[in-house]
Amino acid sequence: MADSGRLNLNPVDLYDIRSMLSDDERMVQDTVARFTDERVLPIIGDCFDKGVFPLDLIPEIAELGLLGSSLPSQYGGAEMNAVSYGLICQELERGDSGIRSFVSVQSSLCMYPIFAYGSEEQRVRWLPQMAQGKVIGCFGLTEPHGGSDPANMKTHAKKDGDDWIINGAKMWITNGGLAHIAIVWARTDDGIQGFIVERGMKGFATRDIHRKMSLRASVTSELFFDNVRVPDANRLPNVKGLKGPLGCLTQARYGITWGPIGAAIACLTEASEYAKTRILFNKPIGATQAVQLKLADMARRITLAQLLVLQLGRLKDAGKMQPTQVSLAKWNNCRMAIDIAREARDILGAAGITTEFCPIRHGLNLESVITYEGTETVHQLVVGREITGINAF
Template identity: 65%
Template sequence: MVHKIAEHQTQVPPATDLYQIDHLLSEEERMVRDTVRKFVQERVLPIIDQHFEQGTFPRQLIPELAELGLLGMHLDGYGCAGLSAVCYGLACQELEAGDSGLRSFISVQGSLAMFPIFAFGSDEQKQRWLPPMARGEVIGCFGLTEPDFGSDAAHMRTSARRDGNDYVLNGTKMWITNGSIADVAVVWARAEDGIRGFLVERGTPGFTTSDIHRKLSLRASVTSELHFDDCRVPVENMLPNVRSMRGPLSCLDEARYGIAWGTTGAARACFETALEYAKTRVQFQRPIGSFQLVQRKLALMATELVKSQLLALQLGRLKDEGLLHPVQISVAKRNNVREALETAREARTILGANGITLEYPASRHMNNLESVFTYEGTDDIHTLIIGQALTGLNAFS
């Protein structure tokens, strides 16, 4: 018996699951992960390089994403899958292993567009919008960031003035994922009684969009500006159940949660590519994986991947138990994006000159992660959120 135990303990765990996190997942969680992973391998990876190079979003995948139940999958009712936070996180992990742009689409649709309607909308708004959004028939976007106000969103200039049975919106929102393909925009504006959310439908007079081009990051994603010029929105299109920055900030927490998971997928994709390359690329009559410097890089990448995955998993468990605090999201978002970006850079060095081509995913992920490092709260902002939690002192004002 002792011999058998010792023999079992000497078995090396798989390189991409060094801490055997798979054993911490339920059967349902593994099924969700494996289903999305298979979809990414079969439907995303064969085409994503071309879309990244051409600067286009693979819109043809939207019905398939909806068929898999990935749109608003963590919401209950209204045609949504109602799965756990961990299941949602695992789906984000696998989607971002394909491309950050694809995970961003899912995050915006579910966490930034559907969630505020679910959390703050009227019964009529929920019934009207959520079922077709879950089916992928209606695409949403989230309008908060402005040209002059990103991190300091509380000082937004976009205004909403009550005029009879309408609100009149004026202002501009910038860096909006899905903006020009969205059928409805969840727009946050300054009204007389505070920050309010509005559902602005495509085609509303005074509402126009323009895409942001010449991007070096998130190229397989639609990024737009939203323009409001005396745009009249019916009173019934205002989200009635929130009035303050609590509305948009709670949505950002939902999206940041998905990012904390998603970036582990990008890191894993880069690590797997570098590991396989190191074992097969021969220089000086031996695989480069036999060199100490390369092994050190791989060891560091594997260790940070394990740490990030465990952070994300505990974050999900806390969310499912109703114990999650925003500062915990900041810890995971900040750490996991940082380490994924460093992993992508290290993977590129192992790949050498080949790493700058689209034949390998490292530089594509690296470029994408530069945006993820900034959006949904910059690295600096999350650092200060953590610092305030530790000291009780506010560094923002």
């Protein structure tokens, strides 16, 4: 029943969450939204079709301060808070998961470990160049035999004088073929340790993975280490054990909890506009109860996800965020977004299978997002362990 006196709500912000953001946070969101609208959306469908990453966008992304945005300014960072970083991820993934993945890897998986676990010399050498987009990094943890059990790592590093000799392989590595450096985690006689492996080091090679049906506008690669000699000065000195790479993944997963909301918003927006203009049986399909129920459910799920990540971001900024909370949000929000992408594709009918519309592209991308940095099952079991106190892995 219509109410002519009511105020119209924003269909993709039904609880006016934007009003809960600070002026700085709104400015960040608006800036990245404008970049996505003007620079990403006009080209990303073609990039996806051709299977290429838009390299020309890297300087612009860096100029906006989106690389290492949370790090101190002395290392090239913009000193943004966690909510701002989340909004960056949301707006970039509204464009494409591949663009958000590039920024997530550079910021959370490469710059963060150098900042958190590296020496001051490493921070000064690498971070300002990475913030400027002049040095691109990748994160070498997942291996060909399986990704959900990092403790079963095969890549190893042996001490040889003042150097380390690394042998092994990594798989499904975002930015691998672009990277100037790789943050590589390897087993040593003193536990798992991290190393900065530089392109050009003898025995280090990368090979891009093709025939992908997901994250096509992103570079995904294999890394190979054949007796790669790495100086001890390139070892991250301030962490040992799995807490190093898992700490990096918590940072990146936090961004992923926000990103899929952007993809879901893009799908809902396109589906709702199509529903208003697609005429069947002498009326728009948006006038049918079946379609309105689907759109309403999309809006409900997006709203819940938005509230979830805003609280998660506030907890992170207060220093109170726990990994289980990140797992819950990644599980919920990735599932939310992939379901919405599929429903939006259905509303679009046959038109929805082309990249002229975004849902099929977002849906395919989200097949990767729901898998990487902890599958849905892994995160469900993390929450289950928290509830029961029993490890079911």
